[in-house]
Amino acid sequence: MKKYPLLFSLFSPVVWAETVIEHNTDPISFERHSQAVKFEQNVVKNSQKPTAYQPAYSFNQNVEQQINQAILSQDWATLEPLLSRYPQTENFDPLLWHYAHAALAYAKKDHQTAVFHYRQLLAKNPSLVYPRFDLALILAEDQQFRAAEQEFKAIQAHLPPELAKIARNTQAQIAEIEAWQPDFYLQYTQTDNVNNASSSPIVNVNGRIFRKNADSLPQSAKGVRYGLGLSKFHNVKGNHFAGLTLNYSGIYYWDNRDYREQSVSVSPSYSYRTADYRVAFSPFIEQNWLGSSRYNVQFGATLNGLRYLNSQWLVSGSFTHLQKRYFEELTASRYNSYQHQLSGGVQWQAVKNGRFFANLNGVREIAREKAQSSNKWLARIGAVFQGERWATQASIGFGKRYFADKHYLFGYKRLDTEYQANLSVWNRTWHWRGIVPKLNFRYQKIDSNIADFYSRQNKEVFFTLEKLF
Template sequence: MKKLGFFITSLMLMSIMTHANHANVVHTQGVDMPLEKTPDITPIQKAGSEINMGKVGTLNLGDGLTGQINRAIVAKDWQSLDELLHTYQSSAEYDPILYQYALGAWHRSQFNHHQAIAVYRQMLADNPDFHYVRFDLALMFFEDKRYDEAKSELMAVKPLLNADMQALTERYLDQIDKRNKANTSFNVNYEKTDNVNNASPATQVRWQGKTWKKTAESLPQKATGVRYGFDIAKDKQLRANHYLTANAGIDGVHYWNKPEYDEQTATLGLGYKYQNVRGNVSVVPFLNHTWLDDKPYQYETGIKANINRRISSKLHVGAGVQYAKRHYDEKRLAERYDSDVRRVSASYRYVLMPSLMVFGGVDITDDDTKDKEFASVRHGINLGVLGEMDNGMGGRVSVRYAKRKFDAPEQLLYDFVRQDDEYYLQTALWYDKWQYKGFVPNLNINYRKINSNMADLYSRDGVQSFISVEKKF
């Protein structure tokens, strides 16, 4: 029987060692942006008419097609490999095992894991003693988010590998166990704001020659306090790439000097997710309930659908739609503000280098309240950059602009439709070496400015600064 060469062991070991944590995640501080590497593919050795396994040979890098195929795999020259494989099928050098291995490697490099897995499964059906091919198959299952199959293959092949590869197998098994567990995160922030009530600083309202003086309570109020959040999420694999996804969380803010603005929101979601090496699609019904000053304030029931897609190793794009019914607990508020909320969004992230990426997106939100005076449509656009240096210092800066237009004229004072221009700046800075048991402090400064055509009532700006401490489990 033809066998795989020992070169698959040695070079695979070198490449896989750097590949063991194949999904490196930059410190995103609220922006979930994994930086996926292109899978590392190991060339195989052909010695004469045999592809050897378990003994050392000389890698064929000659001028023949076999050598060219191996060189293409070593250099990750996938375009050339594709062309070579077409020629190789009809050449005198043709060997079906070399062809299958290289074809599977090419599919894997193109993130066509479904095809690559099928090719490697056929290889193992014909040659069940190709243990390192089985190990490679397990890694493809891992990359394709098929963790149950990956674990099964790794457990089966582990006793048949050498000591170094067994240790590497344990690392992958540990990663699978971690990914199958619930993900929890906790954060707490010291917060200071100069406009907790989102009020205009204008002390008077002027219209058509008349002037009204505002009360002190209707002017911007300063507040200090603590903001907190706890979230737990779990994806349960049902079969292959199909998952049940669930999440729950609570977040809120408590102001020491303005407890009437204390707010808490509980969230619960349960739905379906399909995920693979190229991205994911999810549909999740959800429920949110908010309390204001420890009293029930509003709740939402709805459904959201999201799709995220890897275009290349550097570019990821996403889109989402959401529909919710918002209901206020207090009757007088419900009669005016109960609404149907519809939202669509699109986003991207692009990796400039392993430690630096840009991200952005656009969104439209339609808040269709019962009282059309308060119904509005908001169009937004955002752009940001996130980076982290080798020494652990990192930061994020993002800007956002939104145009909000209401549906009907204001009834109390003005007789025209309200329109707002909204500007946002968010910054965060952290240093990973300043941590305690995984808790990393972050310095955050946010700025918001709203220009309204009803300036005396709604134009405002404000700075929010806080130190947050976060940890993911």
Template sequence: MLTSWVTAAPVATPSDSIDNLTKESSYNPSVQFAVPQKPIHDAYKSKVFMNSEEFLQHPDLLKNALDTAILRENTSVVRFLLPLYDRLPENQRDKTLGEYAHAIVASADGQYAQAEQQLRALLVQNPEYAPVRLQLARVLAKDGQLRDAAKEIDTLKQTPDMPNETTQYLEQFDHYLVKEQAWKFNANTYYIQDDNVGRVPQQRQYGYWRFSEPKSAHGVGYDLSAQKNMSLKGHWATRVNVSTSGKFYWDAHDYDDLQTHAEVGTIWRNAKREISVSPFYERRWYGSKPYSHNAGGVLRYSEILSPKWQVWGAWQSAYKKHDKRQFLDGANHAGSVTLVYAPDPKQYFVMGGGSGYQAAKDKSEAYSQTNARVGWHRQWKNTFDLTTDFNFLVQSRHYQAPDFFNIKRRDKEYMTRVSVSSPKFSWKGFEPRLNWTWSRINSNHFYYRYKNHRVFIDVSKQFK
């Protein structure tokens, strides 16, 4: 009887490309620009109680009340007083004050383009009016126009006899603008104990073929990433993303895996939405040897639909080439849509789906895929201030032709991850997280059936 021994090679099926488009860490419930708050003056402590008609009978008092509400950034009072102020005869109104109040309300309502237009019109008439220029800088920053906001801050710094309180605020604002465009780094590492690093099938014999014993391996996994935004004129910016991830085994170097990713793209963004287009390049080394490279582009879109709902989508197209396994070369396309619901600042839910296609010269390695995923993130108010995350993904792959074993492969994969962390266990910014993962592949192909679960601790840190 003919017997062949087969050592498992790198798994031919590439990692799900949609994961690159919808990583868990990419969602931030507070996507709005966190512009520093102005210092509130406490010059007006007296209280006056008047109804609408009484205010209209005392225009000077109404004007002073509106001016005070603006100074104290009491938007609800501005909303109440402004319609009354607009009813005053023109000769009893300060036109500049009224237009400024309308800009304040527009900004509070998120109508930043309207507020910017109104504030710029006021500065044309009164270029020396520092409060208006400061408000314009804040509106520009909230609307994603950081470079233009910085120009307004630089102009304000030239104002003579600036109060110390305002000078300190401008320095704080300037620091915020610089920090928003600085490099941001993330690092994550974890210990690996894999009892079947080569993915040897559970079915050890198929016909005349026999497969080697599973091999165990021990090592570390790691993820490193860096991102920088560079604001251009108006809503435009450039974004640079670089990342490295991999696994290093000190007792099984044949399975070391290293992947790098780099992209530079153009962004258009405002307070509610962001669109970006980025060419990218990826390189992979397997067993410390060059394995493949992937070049293409990705289009991303995100929008805040309401204070509680956000949507984002992505489309990625690329062409992958392999250093030795050229039969796997081919184009790949993937798209995804994700919906996020945040009922309160302490939690959010993620729901999404996607599909894609991986071509290959060998049609038995070409496949189409679909996936669906859900997630839940929660911060708990308890003794340890725990944060929990739950993520579940199911995806299916349908291959285009029978392979060497005359099997036309069909897979359905399930993945679950549950994690728990607490800032109380962090040390100098390094925060440990306890994880449980479970995965299973149901396949009509004997070689790719797989199930696994593990418990591990990873440690992460953000560098800003």
């Protein structure tokens, strides 16, 4: 029997907010687990090395041979009816029955049932090494790391060299997953609209023309975006995990320091993780600076999850409640607010090295000044492709933002239409100590019915250096 090391997919909850800087716009890494267990059941002796339970008797040879053959050939449609009548046969072997049910359950990706039957088998005969080894792999694949380690520990002195190596590799993967995970990115950026201003030099208020001063027009800036994060999660018991994420990020403009930004955030989390789905709850708090002054503080909580429908399809969703508090008194009197953010997404693994994704996000913001309250939705579609050397990721987005009350100057409600485009290209062979250079293009355009104030566009072509740990 040939065994394979496990491949684990990680999902780290990210607080989605309107002002977030996405240095990696791929929301979720779509990587299904490789099959950790290949069941082999042989009654008769042959040259192939057995890797699991073998019945000690040869009674009911015909039914047992059929069950064994069905397992070896992975003929699950045949196995199921065989198991239903096997308990009525003479000299029924409960160990074989539990083992076959475990194989059938695992084929259906029903990890819970597979674990149940393995535990029943081992309760009857605790000395069986190979079933306990397979149980440990299934537990690890189902994210039950502590239970998997207990099973490995119980048989580590009895495993043959090739299986001992797989056990050590799996335990090393678990230790690596639960270690502190660093994240780093650095980006040179140049923009001609750092203040997100409309390029119109005038404001037409019901026929009255006002001319903007220089500070109200788009301003250019050059600098770097940067980010450093640390995250960790730990399997406490069963499928229950505790986690912590720390992030520090910002933008440093050396020729327009008034628009420098810094952000520090802390987010503990609880998650329930299995091979097929994840659910996580993450409270958070974030402090932001603009220039050299504290700008606002944001806090709230996110509930999110994902589910693998099969080897090709993944769905995800999240809900966030967010509170914003500004430090400047006049700004706070208008913009202090709370938000409800709802998002959903789907990914399709169309080919081995390529996938498509689609996301729909909605935000309801209630601000102190009713004219600043709004409802917003944004839809985005994209694709990721990774060849042997080159990889690319592209997405486009479209959205609307509806404001709740009339603008204080213009006397009618503001309505914004948003367009987005993102493109990243990188060579998978170009890296140094895990640092990968990427060429990026980002475009954003907002068409507002109050164009003189709020219509704007931003185009950026920039390099990033991202650390892949």
